[in-house]
Amino acid sequence: MSDLIVNRKEGLYCVPGDFYIDPWRPVSRAVITHAHSDHARIGNEHYLTAAAGVGVMKSRLGDISIEGLEYGEQRVHNGVTISLHPAGHVLGSAQVRMEYKGEVWVASGDYKVEADGTCAPFESVACHTFITESTFGLPIYRWQAQQSIFNDINQWWRNNAAQGRTSVLLSYSFGKAQRILHGLDASIGSIICHGAVEPLNHAYREAGIRLPATKMVSDVGDKNELRQAIVIAPPSASNSPWIKRFGDFSDAFASGWMQLRGARRRRGVDRGFVLSDHADWPGLMQAINATGASRIIVTHGSIPVMVRYLQQQGLQASGFDTEYGDEDETSATAVTTATTALAEPSTSKEGDHA
Incomplete structure (x- = not known):
C-alpha cells in the first residue's frame, strides 16, 4: 500500500482522506494538532481540532469554521478513521491517529511526556508509522523534573x-x-x-x-x-x-x-x-518506543541526528522537511553549535552539565 501521509507544498497530506495536518498554506480541510502559530494558520476553509483547544484556536485565529473532537472520539472521513489523542504539549494539543485498511499512522505534532497540570497528559498510541517532532532531538537535552x-x-x-x-x-x-x-x-x-x-x-x-x-x-x-x-x-x-x-x-x-x-x-x-513544552531526548525516545512503530518519520528540529540514531536502532527512519518553526527558539545558531558538539547518542553525558 502507498504511504498514507505524503509531504506536499501545502503541508502533510493524508492521501485517501483528502485532508491536511497542520498545513502551512491554505487548504479546504485541515486537522490541527495545536494552536501555536506555526501549526495553526489562518486561511483554511474548515478546521478540525481537539475539543479542548477550540477556545484557544478561536482566540488566536478569530472567526473560523472549526469543529472540536473529544480525545479518543472517532470520525470516519473518506474511509480513514481519525481520532485525536493528548500530546501533553499545551492546552488542546493532540496527536492525530489515522487508520486506513488496517494500516495505522500517528502524527504527533509537538509533544512532551511529563504531565504538567495545564493540559491533558501525553498518551502513547500504538501505530505502524509514527511522525515525530525533533525540536530538542539531541542527547544534550535532558530536562530536570x-x-x-x-x-x-x-x-x-x-x-x-x-x-x-x-x-x-x-x-x-x-x-x-x-x-x-x-x-x-x-x-x-x-x-x-x-x-x-x-x-x-x-x-x-x-x-x-x-x-x-x-x-x-x-x-x-x-x-x-x-x-x-x-x-x-x-x-x-x-x-x-x-x-x-x-x-x-x-x-x-x-x-x-x-x-x-x-x-x-x-x-x-x-x-x-530550563523549561520546555517539548520532549527532551529521553522523552522523544520513550515516546517513539512506546508506539511500537517500525517506521519513524522525523520532522522539524534535529532531523539528521535523530534519523541516523533511529536507523542504528534498527528502525526504518527518514525525515519530512516542513515549514514548522519553534515557539521556544532563541537562535538557529545555538542549535547549529550544539549539533557540531554532538557526541554519540548512546553515550553522551553532556546534558547532565550543559
Missing part, C-alpha cells in the same frame, strides 16, 4: 521581592506562560501578566485549568506592590518601553534553549530557567 524548576523560579522571585525588585519572567504567551503560572507560589506577591498573555489565561480558565489570580499592570497603583510582583511577559517585551515602567527589575527567560551555554548571554537576561 519541572517541580525543581518551579522551586527555582519561586526562590528567584522571593529573593527579588526581599530586595524590592520586580521579577520579570519572559516566556511564550501560549502554553509556557500558563504552565509557569500554574507552578507559581502566589503567596510571594502579585502576579502581573502582559496584554498578550492575559487573554490566553482566560481561555485556560474557561477550559477548567486552575491558574492563580493575575492582573494587568494598569490595575496596579502602588509602586510597592510592583516591587514585590512577578511579571509574566512575552520575549518581545524585552527592552520595550512597556518593560521600563518596572524600574529596577531582575529579568529571566524560560526555555529549553537555556540549557545551551551562551543562550542566556545572547538573551541578555539575569537568569535562565
Whole structure:
C-alpha cells in the first residue's frame, strides 16, 4: 500500500482522506494538532481540532469554521478513521491517529511526556508509522523534573521581592506562560501578566485549568506592590518601553534553549530557567518506543541526528522537511553549535552539565 501521509507544498497530506495536518498554506480541510502559530494558520476553509483547544484556536485565529473532537472520539472521513489523542504539549494539543485498511499512522505534532497540570497528559498510541517532532532531538537535552524548576523560579522571585525588585519572567504567551503560572507560589506577591498573555489565561480558565489570580499592570497603583510582583511577559517585551515602567527589575527567560551555554548571554537576561513544552531526548525516545512503530518519520528540529540514531536502532527512519518553526527558539545558531558538539547518542553525558 502507498504511504498514507505524503509531504506536499501545502503541508502533510493524508492521501485517501483528502485532508491536511497542520498545513502551512491554505487548504479546504485541515486537522490541527495545536494552536501555536506555526501549526495553526489562518486561511483554511474548515478546521478540525481537539475539543479542548477550540477556545484557544478561536482566540488566536478569530472567526473560523472549526469543529472540536473529544480525545479518543472517532470520525470516519473518506474511509480513514481519525481520532485525536493528548500530546501533553499545551492546552488542546493532540496527536492525530489515522487508520486506513488496517494500516495505522500517528502524527504527533509537538509533544512532551511529563504531565504538567495545564493540559491533558501525553498518551502513547500504538501505530505502524509514527511522525515525530525533533525540536530538542539531541542527547544534550535532558530536562530536570519541572517541580525543581518551579522551586527555582519561586526562590528567584522571593529573593527579588526581599530586595524590592520586580521579577520579570519572559516566556511564550501560549502554553509556557500558563504552565509557569500554574507552578507559581502566589503567596510571594502579585502576579502581573502582559496584554498578550492575559487573554490566553482566560481561555485556560474557561477550559477548567486552575491558574492563580493575575492582573494587568494598569490595575496596579502602588509602586510597592510592583516591587514585590512577578511579571509574566512575552520575549518581545524585552527592552520595550512597556518593560521600563518596572524600574529596577531582575529579568529571566524560560526555555529549553537555556540549557545551551551562551543562550542566556545572547538573551541578555539575569537568569535562565530550563523549561520546555517539548520532549527532551529521553522523552522523544520513550515516546517513539512506546508506539511500537517500525517506521519513524522525523520532522522539524534535529532531523539528521535523530534519523541516523533511529536507523542504528534498527528502525526504518527518514525525515519530512516542513515549514514548522519553534515557539521556544532563541537562535538557529545555538542549535547549529550544539549539533557540531554532538557526541554519540548512546553515550553522551553532556546534558547532565550543559
